[in-house]
Amino acid sequence: MLTSEILKQAAKEYGADLAGVGSVERWDSAPEENDPRTIMPRAKSVVCLGFRIHRGSLRGVEEGTYFSAYTLAGFADINSVIAPVVTRRVASLLEDSGFEAASVMYHSNRFGGYNIGRAAMREDGSLKPKPDGLFNYRVAAVLCGIGEIGHSRLLLTPEFGPAQRVYFIITDAPLEPDPIIGNICDKCMKCVAECPAKALYAQKQDDVNVPGVTCIRRGAMDAAKCYVAHWGGISPFASDEVLAYSKNIIDGSETETADGKPRPTTEEIADYLSANIEYTKGAYNFTYGPAVVCAACMRSCLAHLEKRGTLRLKFSNTFR
Ligand code: SF4
Ligand code: SF4
Known part of the structure; x- marks a missing residue:
């Protein structure tokens, strides 16, 4: 009989670094479009597979000298090569055991989530959420017992x-669910202090309450400012003109740029930056150009948790 333990052990043998299971009832209070049962009505469990980002892939970003390693080894290779193969093998193990297995991967987000398409109809005439139904990955990882969400809004795992x-x-x-875990983020606020886009708020919360399961405590974020950095707007690949455009947004408010004009939308920011920064154009880095820089919240948190001795993965030298 396929148990949770057998499945997680197999996932690790296939190449996953982390594996956890959440029972689908943990999504009982989720909005319909985020409920796994919107995708598979008879779902009983969600399996989460985690793949580590090598610390060395962040080294060049940390030093400001080499950005492709993170974009490729820390992003594209995991999304496009490793994770699909391992996820498929775990899904095959489930289907070989007589259970249906629907994969939800990074690229699923690329195809859907934009409120496009025509909604399917139920027998009673009501409409289902528009395709593609997707759940929040980081919240889902918490509900599968893999880790917690830090103030930075990043998923933090003990490993x-x-x-x-x-x-x-x-x-x-x-499958037997894993317990919910926590106590990793100590609210040191290093992620806030080191965010070059001033995107993370120290005092404003954006918690996610999952009644009867957990309350996810995370900081609020100005997503458009994060976008500016994420798309390379303050990177070494930005021209003086792009840097000025970005600074005008970063130094402004949620509604106005620093020079008092209405702030562009996130889509307009993304369009401007992708049209004006050669490095982030699709032809580079297997179309993962936009992930090329920043990760300052990730790097500051990594350095902090390492120094605190929190992480199971130990290195002979500290990150900083
Ligand atoms: S740096 Fe990490 S541990 Fe510190 S507040 Fe941010 S998420 Fe939490
Ligand atoms: S990715 Fe960069 S800009 Fe976005 S929150 Fe993290 S540190 Fe700030």
């Missing part, structure tokens, strides 16, 4: 801190 990516399999297999 790798903020450095991993997660993928999911929704299944009708009734």
Whole structure:
């Protein structure tokens, strides 16, 4: 019989660094479009697979000298090569055991989540959420017992801190769930202090209450400011003109730029930056150009958790 332990052990043998299971009832209070049962009505469990981001892939970003390693080894390779293969093998193990397995991966987010498409109809005439139904990956990882969400809004695990990516399999297999874990983020606020886009708030919360399961405490964020940094707007690849454009947004408010004009939308910011920064254009880095820089919250948190001795993965030299 396929148990949770057998499945998680197999996932690690196949190449996952982390594996956890959440029972689908943990999503009982989730909005319909985020409920795994919107994708698979008879789902019983969600399996989370985690893949570490090598600390060395952040080294060049930390030094300001080499950005491709994170974009490729820490992002594209995991999303496009490692995770799909391992997720498929775990899904095959589930289906070989007689259970349906629907994979939810990074690229699922690329195809959906934009409120596009025509909603399917139920027998009673009501409409289902528009395709593609997606759940929040980081919240889902918490509900699968993999880690917690830090003030930075990043997923933190006891093994790798903020450095991993997660993928999911929704299944009708009734697997034993893992306990919810926590106590990793100590609210040191280093992520806030080191965010070059002033995107993270120290005092403003954006918690996610999951009644009867957990309350996820995370800081609020100005997503448009994060976008500026994420798309390379303050990177070494930005021209003086792009840097001025970015600074005008970063030094402004949620509604106005620093020079008193209405702030561009996130889509307009993304369009401007992708059109004006050669490095982030799609032809580079296997279309993962936009992930090329920043990760300052990840790096500061990694350094902090390492110094605190929190992480299970130990190195002979500290990150900083
Ligand atoms: S840097 Fe500190 S406050 Fe921010 S997520 Fe990490 S532990 Fe939490
Ligand atoms: S990715 Fe960069 S800009 Fe976004 S919150 Fe983290 S440190 Fe700030």
